[in-house]
Amino acid sequence: MNTADIIIVGGGVMGSSTAYSLRKNGFEGSILVFEKDSTYEYSSTARSAGGFRQLYSTAINIQLSRYSLQVYKDFAETMALNGERAEIDFKQRGYLFLATESMIPYFEKQLTKQHHYGVPSELLSPQELLSIIPELEISDLAGGLYCHEDGYLDPYSVMQAYRKNAQALGVEYISGEIMSLLTERDRITGVRLADGTIYSSRIVVNCAGAWGAALSEAIGMPVPVVPLKRQMYVFDPSEHLEKKLPLTIDPTGVYFRHEGEKVVTGFSDDCKPGIDFTWKRSSFEKLWPILAHRVPNFEKLKLESGWAGLYDFNTQDQNAIIGEHPQMKGYFMALGFSGHGMQQAPGVGQGLAELICKGGYETIDLTPLRVERFAENDLVLEDAIV
DSSP, X not given: OEEOSEEEEOOSHHHHHHHHHHHHTTOOSOEEEEESOTTOTTOTXXXXXXXEXXXXXXXXXXXXXXXHHHHHHTHHHXXXXXXXXXXXXXXXOOEEEEEOGGGHHHHHHHHHHHHHTXXXXXXXXXXXXXXXXXXXXXXXXXXXXXXXXXXEOOHHHHHHHHHXXXXXXXXXXXXXXXXXXXXXXXXEEEEEETTSOEEEOSOEEEOOGGGHHHHHHHTXXXXXXXXXXXXXXXXXXXXXXXXXXXXXXXXXXXXXXXXXXXEEEEOOOOOOXXXXXXXXXXXHXXXXXXXXXXXXXXXXXXXXXXXXXXXXXXXXXXXXXXXXXXXXXXXXXXXXXXXXXXXXXXXXXXXXXXXXXXXXXXXXXXXXXXXGGTXXXXXXXXXXXX
């Protein structure tokens, strides 16, 4: 009979961070991680924009990013394996929310909260914005919220480093699709694979991202999470910029950053929930006028490529759902990140490991993100959603 002490569903950055953290927190039992996409071609991790920020409005999100910042700054050394550094190309070029006049009071409120937790964010004037992006069109801007510590990194490299380190610590990865979670009364008992094989375990951690909610709903434990397509585009501006860009969010919601000499851009456009990886070149037509207005260098450009990935989108408050399900013993989850997963993976993995190994949170109290907050009407309302 196939058994394990812990089964993790999903071997992306969240599942791999959790597996690694379990070992680092002293868990010595058997850990199996199931990943249906062995190449990670369609993994949300690999298709992430790679942004990292501390510019949030809620304490829990700021704390998670603050913790993850220290992890990512030291990642290459601390996650080195057999003398090989774990390079993740973390470029701390900053994160910048551009603001119209009506947005400034909200950013001032966020600034106070961020400073309380040690984030060195700044509210810049329009003229100060030009010191960061000299070509920026500022005539319709009142300023911007900026943090120089933030930036962007390579999500695939982060995930692979967590996976390799977890494997080096004895975690086993299995290529296979989990079709259903298995339960008996109010306890999780294991998983069933697509080929019918059953693996038994008294602890199952659902880190299946955009596919995770369907697994949970099938055992009568629904969560307000849907798969939602997000498209990204890579273009080459005809006239290059004087400085490398921070990850910049226009007041319209369009964001852009450098990728080498090229620019990556995207927008949270309206899509129907569902598993959909089709990329439409024509959709860029909605972004181009906004980009051309904000940075005149982008008026002439060559659209080179792009891709579509999936958010595991929390429809209630767009924040993560973390912890043991109150109605199903042994069933843990980390779902619903709504685009924040890469930024929060180190802190979430550590928190879940503490909860499973020690029975409670020690590093960061993740209780605000508990499953039962929806039934209790105690939502985590985040203003800074991208």
